[in-house]
Amino acid sequence: MTPETEDHVAEIVRGANGPLSIRGGGTRHAPAEGEALTTAGLSGITLYEPGALTLVARAGTPMAEVEAALAAEGQRLPFEPMDHRPLLGTSGTPTIGGAVAMNVSGPRRVQAGACRDSLIGVRFVDGGGHVVKNGGRVMKNVTGYDLVKLLAGSRGALGILTEVSFKVLPAAATQATLRLDGLDEVHAVTAMAAALSSPFEVSAAAHDPQAGETVLRLEGLAGSVDYRAGRLAEVLTPFGATERIEGDASTALWRGIRDAEPVAGAGDVWRVHVRASRAGEVVARAGAEAALLDWGGGLVWLRVPEGSDLPAALGDLGAHATRVTGPAYAPVQPPALAALEQGIRVQFDPRGVFSAGAPEHA
Template identity: 50%
Template structure:
């Protein structure tokens, strides 16, 4: 039986870690447990959750900053921000639908996994909003980024390093981050009936115009019907989001619609429809199907996304849709993960990152979930981890792309 710890204080977490290090036992580090199926399986002796270390520490709307304990539910953070007309600009994805998990996402988990959504390519990733951290390292020491300097890691940006480390370097206990005002209005321009290559060209033209597109996605016919019922016209949908002041959104939407009309029929979604659609794009609704069919998150150059999918379709069964102007491809394989084939094609198209988000247990044990690192980078990663967690007690089996 695996022992489960839920300390309610930083010192409680540090005490558990010190005991684990002394006893040479390993810890699975979790927040709300909503991303437990993401990445390679963690094989640990004990589980340590931060969910009881919760609460907003400080919030200064005028300075647009917030500090919160790592176990604070994301819903609590977003409710506090919404009450002041503010938001997390990086639009974090909720993994529960595609991973079929339960529980509550935590703000510490969001930053530990560097979770971002459709606005990522214009607003930056979660790590770009992170200003400060407190964490417990593998020796059970409490570290505050920017204050205490750890031996032999001088020059490392500890704040950015902890974001995306997936609990392999330390246990986040508190995070400080910047927020932005909520846009008062939003609309989505929809261009219907485009194939993947035509959609890539249309999105590139939209991004080249001074209309401040904050979301650019292409939903092929195979997935279009799985979004908000009755919202999108028939056929494949290429969708461009505009946000800002009401008059500005209306003017920019008119300009963008006229420009893109040469590609195909153009329609427009209102603010409520826009909010619903982009939440479902963020949470990858087409593949929240309750199955373990392999799901990949692939980051490539925007012009290469549709070429990757076309090449794969010649070799294997695959379904896909595109975010980030085509630079983020969500791929669902119909049978096997086909990791070697996928990563070979990604490399041939100029490189990128292919992350296995979901698969059966056997595949998750066998296939590196994150893009394999070059030997020099892998060596650097191991040196960094040795400084933060010398006994290798945190999340054994999980390889994080932090270097």
């Protein structure tokens, strides 16, 4: 089913006799359970005010359309959403609603925050077929429960997004990347922490163990980037000499990190959120075939042998793991958390219409 209006979505939900499998642009592996309903028909930018740094779009709007409209005005989405296709080997078209449903947040999260931090309003259809609106077109416009933040990252388990509103930012005039070679995970995390805690406004910090490189990105006006790059190189002197990468090479490097390309391949891919200081332990315990540290080490991408019980391997590290590829994973949650999650789901979806969209995490 491909409804083209919000009212049609609500009608479908009200008439559903079983679970619905909610899909966006088809760039991720869709759950098999339930009748497929795609938001691709809900497309188009409904409001864009560059002067107010505000954009509103229907959930099925292709990400490329949103980014092109912003680029034409010298603006961008702050949270740098990834494209899952290189990692998952899928086709389809990334959509703005899919980015919200997954709370997709790229390397710039260390500076600009996650997708939910730029999201200022949502419209969605809940499990009873009711159209719900929360937030608005300006920051701090939420009264009552902040459903905007709740829906971001809910993966379709609470409702079908129909429209999303964002606060956008000016695009950077230029960027430069400083690269360090030969650091292990522990020293790479220390170097990234030194860079991120410096006053030189690092917008991304990542480490690729396979390539043996640690990279740090600076963005802004050309003169500012030149100055900050020189000063940051001084901060990083204890970790070795830095190489500067600019232009298309820098852009391509961060696109690959954004899309987790270093861990693409056969096996199970996991995202692990952990305290950055423990990222090295995560890689060591995982027995990973490939790894990538982003967000200064706070996000660890891992490719492990198929069927590996990664949560068991990570044990008491305090890590939160989400399987991205491979068989479905049913986490064991603390009773209090499981009861809270179930209580929220019942309020939004008492008939279990969106059960096929339940998140998988650990």
